[in-house]
Amino acid sequence: MSDEIERLDLRSEDLVEERLEQMRQLVPEAFSEGGVDFDKLRLLLGDEVDEGDERYAFTWPGKADAIRQSQTTSHATLRPCIEKSRGRGGEDGSFDSDNVYIEGDNLEVLKLMQRAYHGRVKLVYIDPPYNTGSDFIYKDTFADTIEHYKEEANLSGQSNAKTDGRFHANWCSMMYPRLKLARELLSDDGIIIASIDESERTNLQLILNEVFGETNFAGEIIWKNSSKNDQAYISMQHEYLLVYVKDKGSNSGNWTEKKGGLEEIYSAFEGFHAKYGNDWKAIHKAALDWYNHFPPSSPVYASKHYSWMDERGVYFPADISGPNDGQYVYDVKHPVTGKPCKRPSRGWFCPQQEMERRVSEGLIHFGDDEKTVPNIKTYLKDTEQQSLPSILYKDGRVASKKLARMFGAKVFSNPKDDGVLSQLFKAMDVKSDDVVLDFFSGSATTGEAVERMNCSQRIAAKWILVQLPENLEDNLRTATGSNKKITANAIKYLRSHGKDPLLTELAEERLRLSGDEILGEISSDSGQLTLDGTSQSQPDIGFRVFRLDDSGIERPRDGQLLIDRRKPGRTDLDIIFEAMLRWGYELTYPVEEAKFAGYPCYSVAAGDLVCCMQPGLTTDALDAIAASQPRRVLMMDSAIDDTTKLNALAIFRRVEERTQQKIELRTV
Incomplete structure (x- = not known):
């Protein structure tokens, strides 16, 4: 332990530095004082280097920026919204669920997830914008990302017009960094399923080939979900599900499902x-x-x-x-x-x-x-x-009718079928404690699908959903045809229930309604035993809500002295969850109030991290915290003075010497 308490690094994981460190381990001789010696690296790679003038490549205007977007770090955070959350048993305002719903720009969220969820996600399912000309497409920027995100949320009615000279390029630039970051989150045996229609199916496969490697293409499912016959030339009555694994060496692909009928x-x-x-x-x-x-x-x-x-x-x-x-x-x-x-x-x-x-x-x-x-x-x-067959027959109207029944009106356009997704997740061997991620979550079908799979399989998989809080009133101004009525129905429903007209509010309400429905089904079957003679256990139908925001810690300008770096309006839990993200703790780890020698603290992950947020931290409290042997300790600058800092350093140094266990001490 040094003679100064280090400050907590407020940046998200630096994936570029991580890759450079991996290269240093593999080919240390390719590094010089100035960085990578590419001439030497070429020599070390031998015949594997393609130095020809012509080569096959997939590119578009803006691709270089898209790659850089996946490499930049984020200074944002995720703030807990306890009042909007739901407990695992269906209690509103409870915060004990293992499922997570995040309101925010998925690019920033994927960056923030890197430390806590790197290699932890078993399956990614996404249903991204299909780029039909009326879809909202995220316009990423290197400027202040949170301010830009807030602008994007208020511009959700804008579309990627086909008259734009970079119509397909805009879509590719949006998808590339998100898929790149999603791959980092997948476990070695992880799987990604991407829904798409004919508009961008080819480009999506080319991006996935580049990000995951062509050899990890697991197959394509043709989803026959429509009977419409009103298009010129050939009437498109299907969509596509492109399936890739992170590494075929770790995933043998023994995916099976029960025959229908x-x-x-x-x-x-x-x-x-x-x-x-x-x-x-x-x-x-x-x-x-x-x-x-x-x-x-x-x-x-x-x-x-x-x-x-x-x-x-x-x-x-x-x-x-x-x-x-x-x-x-x-x-x-x-x-x-x-x-x-x-x-x-x-x-x-x-x-x-x-x-x-x-x-x-x-x-x-x-x-x-x-x-x-x-x-x-x-x-x-x-x-x-x-x-798993390559052709799937399922009427696309089933999900729409089901949700219309739940809400009393049609409030979602073309939602995905939770039954289809549940069967897919089950066939791909999602198990207890596995994480399923959907970062274009829309109507939140993935959340219900995981919960229903958990019921049928009697497992406890977890889900994480991410969605931009699109303003439905903005969407209404640009909507046409049936979408205009559907959007109006959604706004009317939310207003009547005292909620803001946001897509995230509608999706969270869907999760509450579907959760209640699942509990009702279990209750009606409670008298029936399963094949092994046991009763159906209650699944986790709750979710913790988090909202993307800028960091809750002020960064002092040059020469500026801040006594309290906490931004106005930020709570203890806001700061604690920001620290958890920076240190790599999952968002569902328990955060509990605790006392050490009478001093109030917070204990994270059963005492692995202790957070000291309030003034009045005493030497006795420091002794008690050190005696509990946490792995990490966080102290607010406003809670300690210079004398307390010196005492803390001495106390934790003695514990380290006695136990030979390092304690990471940080301030914010």
């Missing part, structure tokens, strides 16, 4: 069995007729080959041939004619003893006579899981 299929076959008994051929014929009543897009129709049934259940006759032509020449006798059945062209799939066992146990499907090659019975109950 299973309950309908099982129910139908129970009816056939009740009607036809053990007349399996009659059941087969009835099943084929039943399947043909469904459109080809139906998940029920997709399982049409499961059209047979026996005492064990529904099955389909699968290929019985093996890879070893002629290896097994034994005869399989037909159970009715007693004659040898026709052999498959590649020979039997298993040795004679195994085949005889399967025949004796009724696991082989035979034709009417021996002239037909037998088949293996593959049962639906054993194959209910399937790999």
Whole structure:
């Protein structure tokens, strides 16, 4: 410990310096006193350096600035809004939830999250502006970012007009730094899913290829969510979900989901069995007729080959041939004619003893006579899981109707379907304590989707949503067609509930309504036990609200002496959460009031950080704090004088020497 108490660094994580340090560890000889020696670095990289005049590249006007935007640090902070928050059990004004809702510009927020959430996010889902010409597009700047953000929030009615000479460039410049920062937050086995339509689908994939690497492209899902037929040329009835992993070496991609329509299929076959008994051929014929009543897009129709049934259940006759032509020449006798059945062209799939066992146990499907090659019975109950398909059929109106019912009117334009997202998150193996992030959260569908997944899977994943507080009254002035009525409905709802006409207010209200609905569903099912004999536990349906703002700590100008650096109007919790972000504590760590030798403090993360905010800090209190062996201690300048500083240094130095445990002491 030095002879001076250092000041807390009020900047967000410097990702450039972090990468330089990683390079120093890998190739220290490429560094000189002036920085990176690029000539030496080229020599060290050998043949991997492309020095040709022509090369493939994806670029646009403003790309260099977009890259720099992802590298600059932020001096902003996130202020807790306890009065707008909700407890994990649904109590308004409580602040104990593990979910986080952040009101603010997502670029600044992603920078502020770097220390606390670096490598901690399992899945990122985003539904960014599609750049149709009427979408609001963030215009980033290197000027005072918080003042600019506040201006942006008040200009949300403005759009990225197609007449702009940099129409696509503006969109690419907005997306690039945000995706770059999002990748830093992902865990090694992390996944990103990005929804998009045809307007920017190609550009989005090129950006994702650059940020994540082409080799980490996991696939594309075509979401058939519309039946509109009113466009010239080809009517677009689908959107895209582009899926990338951070590192295929850490994520094997064994993503599966339950086949759709299973309950309908099982129910139908129970009816056939009740009607036809053990007349399996009659059941087969009835099943084929039943399947043909469904459109080809139906998940029920997709399982049409499961059209047979026996005492064990529904099955389909699968290929019985093996890879070893002629290896097994034994005869399989037909159970009715007693004659040898026709052999498959590649020979039997298993040795004679195994085949005889399967025949004796009724696991082989035979034709009417021996002239037909037998088949293996593959049962639906054993194959209910399937790999994620590349085509998804889901009516896009379902989510709109659901939210209209919850609010009493249609208040969101084209919200995403929480059921679809819940199934995707589940298939991609999101588990308890995993974090799901959505930094273009809009109607907050991702939050409800995670909560519903938690209920169905009985896990406790967490969500973080970020949204610019767009002014809906500004949007109303520029809205056209049905969007004008939808926006007017939203404003009317918020006004009637005493809330400001902001998109964030509407989204938070959606989370409250959906949370109440989830609690109601659990309550109605409380008398029913799950398959393992236990009752349904209550999920976390709350959220902590934070608002992006400038730092709560004044930065003195040259020669200026500030006795109290706390800005007017900032609370103890404002300063504590700012310190937590700078030190890398997650926003959901517990912050509790504590006393040391009668002096009031705050304990963060069960005493890992102790914050001394009030005047009157005594030597006895310092002794008591040191005895608790925190890892970090924060002291407001206004709480200590020069004598207290010297005492603190001496006390904590003695504890360090005795325990060999470093205590990080900082002031603000």
